[in-house]
Amino acid sequence: MSREDYEVVMGLEVHAELSTKTKIFCSCPTSFGAAPNTHVCPICMAMPGTLPVLNEKVVEYAVKAGLATNCEISKDSKNDRKNYFYPDLPKAYQISQYDKPLCYKGYIEIETSEGKKKIGITRIHIEEDAGKLNHDDLSGGSLVDLNRAGVPLIEIVSEPDLRTTEEVDSYLKKLKSILEYIEVSDCKMQEGSFRADVNVSIRKKGETKLGTRTEMKNMNSFRSITRAIEYEIGRQIDVVENSGVIEQETLRWDEVSGKTFSMRDKEDAQDYRYFPEPDLVAIKLSDEYIENIRKDLPEMPESRKQRYLEVYKLSEKDAGILTSSKYLSDLFEKASEICGNYKAVNNWIISDISRILNETEMDPIEIPFDASQLAKLVSLIDKGTISSSIGKKVLVELFENPRDPEDIIKEKGWIQISDEGAIKEIVLKIIEANPQSVADYRGGKDRALGFLVGQAMKETKGKANPQMLNKMFAEELK
Numbered sequence: 001m002s003r004e005d006y007e008v009v010m011g012l013e014v015h016a017e018l019s020t021k022t023k024i025f026c027s028c029p030t031s032f033g034a035a036p037n038t039h040v041c042p043i044c045m046a047m048p049g050t051l052p053v054l055n056e057k058v059v060e061y062a063v064k065a066g067l068a069t070n071c072e073i074s075k076d077s078k079n080d081r082k083n084y085f086y087p088d089l090p091k092a093y094q095i096s097q098y099d100k101p102l103c104y105k106g107y108i109e110i111e112t113s114e115g116k117k118k119i120g121i122t123r124i125h126i127e128e129d130a131g132k133l134n135h136d137d138l139s140g141g142s143l144v145d146l147n148r149a150g151v152p153l154i155e156i157v158s159e160p161d162l163r164t165t166e167e168v169d170s171y172l173k174k175l176k177s178i179l180e181y182i183e184v185s186d187c188k189m190q191e192g193s194f195r196a197d198v199n200v201s202i203r204k205k206g207e208t209k210l211g212t213r214t215e216m217k218n219m220n221s222f223r224s225i226t227r228a229i230e231y232e233i234g235r236q237i238d239v240v241e242n243s244g245v246i247e248q249e250t251l252r253w254d255e256v257s258g259k260t261f262s263m264r265d266k267e268d269a270q271d272y273r274y275f276p277e278p279d280l281v282a283i284k285l286s287d288e289y290i291e292n293i294r295k296d297l298p299e300m301p302e303s304r305k306q307r308y309l310e311v312y313k314l315s316e317k318d319a320g321i322l323t324s325s326k327y328l329s330d331l332f333e334k335a336s337e338i339c340g341n342y343k344a345v346n347n348w349i350i351s352d353i354s355r356i357l358n359e360t361e362m363d364p365i366e367i368p369f370d371a372s373q374l375a376k377l378v379s380l381i382d383k384g385t386i387s388s389s390i391g392k393k394v395l396v397e398l399f400e401n402p403r404d405p406e407d408i409i410k411e412k413g414w415i416q417i418s419d420e421g422a423i424k425e426i427v428l429k430i431i432e433a434n435p436q437s438v439a440d441y442r443g444g445k446d447r448a449l450g451f452l453v454g455q456a457m458k459e460t461k462g463k464a465n466p467q468m469l470n471k472m473f474a475e476e477l478k
């Protein structure tokens with residue numbers, strides 16, 4: 001049998017850190033990047049005798065996420081203890097939710113090359129993040145940093161509805177964009193605020209029973225998720241083809257070797273000895289509370305896209321790219337409003353900015369410059385102060401060291417030469433230096449003009465105004 005004889009089945013568990021100001025059960029700050037163990041208190045360090053108090057914002061954000069993913073919201077929910085020991089989990093249990101999650105039975109719609117598809121959301125529950133181990137290569141030891149302990153998470157569990165890597169990619173991007181739109185998480189993948197456990201199994205086509213799955217934990221790059229899934233599918237097919245049996249286990253993806261490795265046998269729920277958290281009260285929500293959150297949901301990607309098609313008459317593709325990220329579309333709207341040239345702003349975002357984001361695997365939210373700086377770049381080109389090829393260089397500067405584009409071009413001496421006298425001087429110089437091209441042009445070879453303009457641009461390091469050059473050459477050579 002070959003790969004075509006198998007169907008791949010996948011389901012994802014996504015963890016998103018919520019962007020509340022404080023942690024889930026204490027008032028320590030959640031901000032990323034502080035010195036180790038400075039955002040801690042007796043509660044999140046698990047000192048005996050301390051008691052958790054649930055942060056109300058966490059519930060609100062989770063309900064928001066549930067409503068935005070078409071979930072039912074539970075009016076009667078609770079927290080449970082999930083018992084396991086790990087050095088970065090000082091309580092030796094994690095407060096999570098077991099049998100009564102806040103949100104359940106939802107779906108999101110994804111777009112694939114085969115059309116639209118609904119992916120079921122089994123549940124969304126709230127829980128606390130663990131701390132972090134910093135492995136010290138010099139001493140061989142590990143250092144525990146508890147700043148992340150108690151940072152609120154939502155875990156979004158999908159149904160095993162995903163069949164291809166394309167669907168997984170599209171699902172993750174859609175989910176990420178929804179969470180960004182409703183502003184419950186910054187979803188910075190490199191900081192681990194948005195990470196996925198990927199469950200993969202295979203079965204013979206036509207089979208209805210699910211195969212045994214393996215799980216790859218804490219994946220936080222789209223590229224490695226795709227690679228890891230492709231590898232894992234191949235590995236499972238190999239095992240089955242060689243009359244082997246897939247073990248249910250937790251795997252670690254190794255980016256360097258491009259392989260998955262076994263970490264441990266997969267635990268079952270019973271291994272965790274879940275029981276209701278005795279230190280917290282049940283979470284009871286009123287209809288009114290839920291409806292108020294529903295009323296306040298912001299404009300979502302689809303309706304924003306629709307608006308771009310109607311108001312700005314953008315193409316399907318452009319509107320899709322812009323609205324796939326709230327950050328990108330905010331950038332588009334703000335910069336367009338400032339400079340008044342939405343077509344140019346759209347072009348910059350769709351082409352050069354997207355290309356740089358892709359090449360550097362940067363998330364739109366990490367774009368270092370702001371809308372006013374992008375707007376200024378567009379205006380400088382519109383006014384003829386710089387050419388669009390210089391504009392590209394300004395954009396690179398904006399990514400590297402963002403500042404006012406006007407300062408950049410002054411500093412770099414990139415201001416376009418649009419002075420008539422100066423242009424004429426260059427044109428005459430180039431004419432004198434290229435008698436053959438001049439003769440060609442006069443002899444009817446229009447292409448020679450392009451060459452002469454090119455020489456003038458080279459001479460001025462791209463700074464001469466190309467329209468003026470064209471006009472001036474044509475006049476001088478008449």
Ligand code: ADP
Nearest residue numbers: 009010011012158159160199200201210211213
């Ligand atoms: P756990 O939390 O122990 O990993 P769950 O039963 O909640 O277990 O399942 C987690 C995820 O695994 C879900 O997203 C689900 O869709 C997916 N899943 C379950 N069974 C399979 C399977 N046989 N193949 C692929 N994915 C699966």
Ligand code: MG
Nearest residue numbers: 013197199215
């Ligand atoms: Mg799991």
Ligand code: ZN
Nearest residue numbers: 026028041044
């Ligand atoms: Zn604390």
